[in-house]
Amino acid sequence: MAHHDPAHWWRDAVIYQVYIRSFADGDGDGLGDIAGLRSRLPYLADLGVDALWINPWYPSPMADAGYDVADYRAVEPRFGSLEDAEALLREAHEAGLRVLLDIVPNHTSDRHAWFVEALAAGPGSPARERYVFRPGRGDAGELPPNEWQSVFGGSAWQRVTEPDGAPGEWYLHLFAPEQPDVNWEHPEVRKDFEETLRFWFDRGVDGFRIDVAHSLVKQDGLPDAADLEWPRQPVEVDGELRRAPWQPHPFWDRDEVHEIYRDWRRIADSYDPPRVFVAEAWVDEPERLARYLRADELHTAFNFTYLQAPWDAGYLKHVITETLDELGAVGAPATWVLSNHDVARHVSRYAREQDAPGSSVMQLLGRPADLDLGRRRARAAVLLTLGLPGSAYVYQGEELGLPEVEDLPEDVLDDPTWERSGHTDRGRDGCRVPVPWSGTQPPYGFSPASSDGGERQPWLPQPADWAALTAEAECGDPGSMLELYRAALRVRRATPGFGDGPLTWLDLPDGVIGFTRDSGLACVVNVSAAHSPLPSGYDVLLSSDPLVDGGLPAATSAWLIGH
Template sequence: MVLKDLGTADWWRQAVVYQIYPRSFSDSDGDGIGDLPGITSRVPYLRDLGVDAVWLSPFYPSELADGGYDVADYRNVDPRLGTLDDFDAMSAALHAAGIKLIVDIVPNHTSDQHEWFQAALAAGRGSDERDRYHFFEGKGENGDEPPNDWQSHFGGPAWHRVDEPDGTPGQWYLHMFAREQPDLNWERDDVRADFEHTLRFWSDRGVDGFRIDVAHYLRKDLSEPFAPFAVVGLGELTLNPDHPFSDRDEVHEIYRAWRKVFDEYTPPRTAVAEAWVHKTRLAPYASAEGLGQAFNFDLLVSEFEASQFREIIEENLERSAETGSSSTWVLSNHDVTRHATRYGLPAGLGHHAAAWTLAGGAHDEVDTAVGEARARAATMLLLALPGSTYLYQGEELGLHEVGDIPAQSRQDPTFFRTEGKEVGRDGCRVPLPWSGTGSSFGFGSDGAHLPQPAWFADYAVAVEADDAASTLNLYRRALALRGELQTAETLTWIEHPSASVLAFERPGGWRSFTNFGSEPVDLPEGEILLASTDSADGRLPGNATVWMR
């Protein structure tokens, strides 16, 4: 395959996609919450950064029980974030700047405020309305025990008991996430039809693609007897096609139907699956008959180590070849500790950063210089690979995790449902710093919904824009150069004398060298196109990447 063209159906294959968490990107009205007009005001920034597409995390009406992933209305905008007119204006501004738009779809569960769930509560036992969800009678003499011992992702039971319309204790419903997120019954034709309506609604408004949240959970077999939680767990990475709620084969019937909807448009709408499944079972999600692409999360749990990176890259390129899709490369997102921090923690702690956060998450305990050098090197490596690269807002600033958020300021349901035993994801969702001063460093005019630390001032956009050596300007140069260099979706490995070096050549004769070690290594003769840090005497420093020709 050749390089993506944003005007063709294959634009997504090697696109650079920038994830925006709307509530933490830019606040236009001073209420402390980011909004759609705020995003529109920053389109010139995104254009100058050089991204091909924006992925917008949920912006729908929500009670924010889970950062917007508890959706009360799939075809509207949260009034705190704007209106449908604001959405259209944002979409038009992005498209005018040559930037595609991808939005989040959350199909596994609704909010408990969704009209369907409210109707289910009012309708009572055995009703058609309750059949849209998973309601069961409780166990025990009075039904006061949950139907089984399954646990939710956010801690605590995966079941919650409701009061019946007459006020008496009643049935229990399944929620694999927060109790405000009841799971939908995807065996229902009306559930399927409604989501197809939603896909068309946003496609008709110019949305170019969709990111599918928890794509592996939709189909469930809840026939009794239930297997205990010790056996089924949360179903992540399972190899069991008969798991009661994770990665069941019949989930792909849904996505084959969605593909028909996507293909109604010219160019066809794209989709990418968030599917935490075993690598041998990822292919159907990424197939041309399914969603077309699936996230590769392997680097989110990898140490900064050459052999780990090479193994992950090789495996994912092989998977992409099997499906005819392209791989997705990602180092940070709204659910994980930022990679500049992961790479600055002591060896072995990088993918267990929650332990650091639980211990207080002090910024001065992170080797920020090493973390940022490694983050820059890793990003340049990813941008040199065939496939699409997903960036998370703020990583282009070298932004670190905020680990020491006070308990009273936290918002993630994980923190509360585990009574603080797990801190959750607030640390990577702190609003961005746009200027080095002000009550919210330029995020808005009157503070931010999560506290920003004083050290954010050094990472502000305005500060870094004036520094030629900043991470922001490195990203800008790398994205511009990548757009010129990327061609066919292949690479050829280059064996280097040092085991700490990962090197490969791309079509057109350009090469990427990454030194995962701490000592400088020799480079071959050639023109240096871009380096993640200054090199000297023809040598590549440790924790650095260089592109050459």
């Protein structure tokens, strides 16, 4: 981190996201696990990040990659044991890395003991009150209770067969049918999740990423809504893209959710040192996002408006300015992110010309792609991201420049979106392909060699042309994405003025954005397709690609320091 304040490390930390199934396989079964992650801790420490966020490692039937949790206070046996998890926490801390886990409070697995009990207990039972069960509409209750749609496609309601064998009530699942929504009006639900927080905090976990933090609470009466689009797409105003105006929604971003997070914050603050939270809140309006980050609520929240921004100078500047203004008003830092396990990798997004924000690969497939351009833009974007005030997240493999894998065979697709959409949306598997570590052919060191010298292939196939993108191949190559990330993180950590703090925009030519930070630092990004001179009075600390004639080529950025 940049300003070395241990009490507020989260304000400007760089946190590495570990999608555990695809990071490193320690036992040779083709699935990433805790043993594999432990073996790669030296790599992460050398990369220069401050902390790890680990996607769910709890027992799960894996209907949605572990986000269908059957037991929140245990470890999925395919990933390891509770003892393995505790060893990882110790070793990460010894390496100077803090650890955040994922918590999934909107829904459980349908294999969770509570839901199994609810199905067996029948209508009107106390067990069903922990979830959102309702009678159906129609003469025989054959229609869903309302018109809400699942994020993964189709109705958000599933009808159950009652213990007597008759068709019965419906339960709400905003995601997969295997992920029934819990009822956050129920005191037992609130108490149990608070116990889960304490369980992991007591074992040394430094914080949690909160899955779907903008949901949990549903509007009384569960009304239909005229417009359920979320997040809302930007609109054009005077020839420029601007976010769509906010409007109330029956199950996203309800005001009542903030009471829950105030309770959670009191628990986090009761520890020494205090634990932290980062919200996955798909809330486009910065002033609405800022409500989650008030002093008595959550610490940070991902900036998805920035993640979805097209490669457009005006829109990027607008998003950054609006974010810093609104979050600064509540004393919260911004949290910047370019990719994660739910969106197409930004190398591939930047390889297309986007006329509107687009986080889904399906919005971009079919458009002409220039991956060389995508990589140059991605290199420029990392200096922009790490140069901004606040914290940043790095999704595993982005430091290697991994692209989206857009041609996975249909028979290996695992994301529930594929089935729920009737095979029209390939879902998120393309950004979840296992990390290539070494070697010249799959599995590129992801799994250890077996006794016969072979290696088991990973749960998703890796492209045959990833040999040049392994960590081994990029290590020591001054032109590689890996060495750019290492250099940027090293400079950011060592140079006063990075991280948390103010920003002042520079007056630069059209298509070029730049700003100054404390201690004479500046960041300039050429978003245009033409060469641009650098501002005078600065020396170059680091550039995303070589300068040409003392200036920035297209899709290039630089960190500068005044002289």
